[in-house]
Structures are given as C-alpha cells and as structure tokens.
Amino acid sequence: MEQTLDLPPGYTLVALRELGDAFAHACEIAAEAGAGTLTWVRRYDLVEFAVVLEPDEPLSSARRAFFAGMNALADAIAAHCPPEREVEFDWPDAIRFDAGLLGGGRLAWPADCAEDEVPPWLVFGVILRAAAMAHVPEVQAASGVSLLSEGFEMVDTDAIIESFARHLMTAFDRWKERGFEAIARDYLERLPKGKAGERRGIDVNGDLLVSLPGGSGAPERNSLVDALARANWYDPQARGPKFE
Incomplete structure (x- = not known):
C-alpha cells in the first residue's frame, strides 16, 4: 500500500518520488492546480512539501502569507515535539529547534507579477531535516539537528505535514477575523530579540521593523524580499538545510 497523507478538506495531495523537488514542482503546476x-516528496531524511496559495491582495502585501505559513509550521512542530523544547525563528525563514537549525520555509510568486498586481498564486515551501542525510559525511551530519536526533518519532514526520495543513487553515481564519496583527504577533513571539527592550513590527509589505526604546528617527528596516532571496538556511547543492 502506497504511503499517503491525511489532509483536511480543501487540500489536494500531489505525491512525488524521492528525487522530486516539492517547491519547484508546486511552482510549475500552481497556475493550473490552484489553491490548496x-x-x-516521500523521503525518510527530509520533511519536504509545498502548498499553493491564491491571495486576494496585491503582491506587495500578499507576501505576508509567508508568516502565516511559518506560524503554522512552528505550531505543527511544537504539537509533536518532546516537552519543554523551544521552536524559534531566525528572520525571516529559518526554523530552529532547541537552538539548532532544523530547516526553513520559502516563498515563490510569478516572476512577471508587478508589486501592485494580485498574483494568481503564491507557493509556500518547507524543508525540515528528519534524519541524517545519507549523502552527507558523518562528521558533518553530527553537527546538524534532525527530528529523529531530537526525540521525535518517525511517524511524526508525516503527522507534522498533516498538522501544518490544519494549522495553516486556522492561521488564515485568524487573519481574516482579527487582522494581520494577530499573525505578526504570533510570529514575533518566536523571533528572539536582538537587544533588550527593542520593539518589533511587520510592515504592510512584510519587512521587519525594529526600533530601540527611546530611539528617535525611523525604525531599522529588514527587507523580507531580500532575505527570502538569500534563504540563508538553505543549501542548494545538498537541497536541504545547511549544517552549522
């Protein structure tokens, strides 16, 4: 019997072979396949998946869906992790578990979409290290955090995706009912502060704004688009999270 996922109504599953690329494939089929x-990718060493979204606002603000995706991912990990363990973010796209780099999220949109146009689709992609990757040298692998090394069960890897799907729906409902501030607050709670007392916010275009107490002038601006383009957590050659 072929392995599958138990996803909530509204989702359509496209399963790929082990050598597939969930993020790239989702981008290729997004226009025709549609939201949900x-x-x-069925792999034992990575949790790798991507979901197609159809926003209803211009690209410049629609990218904030990325934060709903990151919140859903962190909530899903937290629901299945051993107790008393922290799930945190590195701005904007890396997931840390107990301070170790576990993986991260990515966001794609049509290359020809202008900032003031409503994009026909967005793709939110995720890769988490589930186990030591077979092609990585043992010494290097030992420096990396994985779900299995941190006390998760193998069955939890599929359950995390199923849980993510439910949490993502909840996040968008929360956005609709309470506004984006509720999403931003949840995200910022998992983003460690650089300095004591600093105030943070997420701008309408997704940039991180940081101001110090008593500071005058405009807050420091951290570009979401630039940071997503760097994807500092991702190793494109290994097609997985970096080792630190």
Missing part, C-alpha cells in the same frame, strides 16, 4: 494543492 500540496506537493510532497
């Missing part, structure tokens, strides 16, 4: 399409 979830591409998933």
Whole structure:
C-alpha cells in the first residue's frame, strides 16, 4: 500500500518520488492546480512539501502569507515535539529547534507579477531535516539537528505535514477575523530579540521593523524580499538545510 497523507478538506495531495523537488514542482503546476494543492516528496531524511496559495491582495502585501505559513509550521512542530523544547525563528525563514537549525520555509510568486498586481498564486515551501542525510559525511551530519536526533518519532514526520495543513487553515481564519496583527504577533513571539527592550513590527509589505526604546528617527528596516532571496538556511547543492 502506497504511503499517503491525511489532509483536511480543501487540500489536494500531489505525491512525488524521492528525487522530486516539492517547491519547484508546486511552482510549475500552481497556475493550473490552484489553491490548496500540496506537493510532497516521500523521503525518510527530509520533511519536504509545498502548498499553493491564491491571495486576494496585491503582491506587495500578499507576501505576508509567508508568516502565516511559518506560524503554522512552528505550531505543527511544537504539537509533536518532546516537552519543554523551544521552536524559534531566525528572520525571516529559518526554523530552529532547541537552538539548532532544523530547516526553513520559502516563498515563490510569478516572476512577471508587478508589486501592485494580485498574483494568481503564491507557493509556500518547507524543508525540515528528519534524519541524517545519507549523502552527507558523518562528521558533518553530527553537527546538524534532525527530528529523529531530537526525540521525535518517525511517524511524526508525516503527522507534522498533516498538522501544518490544519494549522495553516486556522492561521488564515485568524487573519481574516482579527487582522494581520494577530499573525505578526504570533510570529514575533518566536523571533528572539536582538537587544533588550527593542520593539518589533511587520510592515504592510512584510519587512521587519525594529526600533530601540527611546530611539528617535525611523525604525531599522529588514527587507523580507531580500532575505527570502538569500534563504540563508538553505543549501542548494545538498537541497536541504545547511549544517552549522
């Protein structure tokens, strides 16, 4: 019997073979496949999936859906992790578990979409290290955090994706009912502060704004688009999270 996922209503599963690329494939089929399409690569060493979204606002502000995705991912990990363990973010896209780099999220949109146009689709992609990757030298692998090394069960890897799908729906409902501030607050709670007392906010275009107490002038601005383009957590050659 072929392995599958138990996703909530509204999702359509597209399962790929082990060598597939969930993020790239979701981007290729997004225009035709539509919202709720979830591409998933069956791998033992990575939790790799991507979901197609259809926003209803211009690209410049629609990118904030990324934070709803990151919140859903962190909530899903937290629901299955051993107790008393922290799930945190590095701005904007890396997931840390107990301070170790576990993986991260990515966001794609049509290359020809202008900032003031409503994009026909967005793709939110995720890769988490589930186990030591077979092609990585043992010494290097030992320096990396994985779900299995941190006390998760193997069955939890699929359950995290299923849980993410439910939490993502909840996040968008929360956004609709309470506004984006509720999403921003949840995200910022998991983003460690650089300095004591600093105030943070997420601008309408997704940039991180940081101001110090008593400071005058404009807050420091951290570009979401630039940071997503760097994807500092991701190793494109290994097609997985970096080792630190």
